[in-house]
Amino acid sequence: MPTSFILVCLCGGLGAVARFILDTSIQRWWRRAFPLSTLIITAVGAFCVGLAAAAFMNQAVDMRTYLLFVIGFFGGFSTFSTAVNQITSLVRGRRQWSAMAYLAVTILASLACIALGWWLGSLAH
Template sequence: MTVPPTEVLRGRRRSRRAAAPVVAVVALGGGAGATARYAASLWWPTPADGFPWTTLGVNITGCAVIGVFMVIITEVRTAHPLVRPFFGTGVLGGFTTFSTYAVDGRNLFDAGSHGLALAYLAVTPLAALGAVWTAASATRRVLNRRQS
């Protein structure tokens, strides 16, 4: 059985209308997260030939927050369906900056700091994953103690 073309168009329109609020909250959250990241780079600028501590700190912090956030909204409370796309994808996606991480690594290579660049490129994802795991585990422990 084939679906008439008019029904296909109606389905696509419904799908776009259903996705519009999600796209809107991701965009709003992304703007807020990117603004916070930019503020961090103004407060703690990285010298042209220096180690990108701010980017590393932002990425680790954002990943730790996502660990706490995901435990709370998946294991503790039911959140509004737009909370996860707004905060998890939008705010934290805009705040963390793995594209800047890649540029920082290239800049370190270009400056001749090959060992430092390799260390930075290895440490960032490991520290970010460790931050998610540590924060999620710590959140579960705290919540389990509070329930006991």
């Protein structure tokens, strides 16, 4: 049990570093108010969680591996709390339409990416 805890923590740290690198890279060329980097990271994370869930459900990976990736790496990588903060910032900046559009796209893209990941993961089995 203590080993799993430490590994989940380490994977979470790696996910946070991966998020930082990807976020910084996207922001270098995307200099608009719409928070595209967070949307992309959220969608990628959702897709990968869908793949991992399908792999676990199809018994391609065990519970420990599933937890390392989903709770650990993608827990650190995913950015839903950042997305909510950016929606709040858009509202405070009087960009209500952008905030509503971003909220809708974030939720719909996340659901679509989880479904796509699950579907592709199910095909592999």
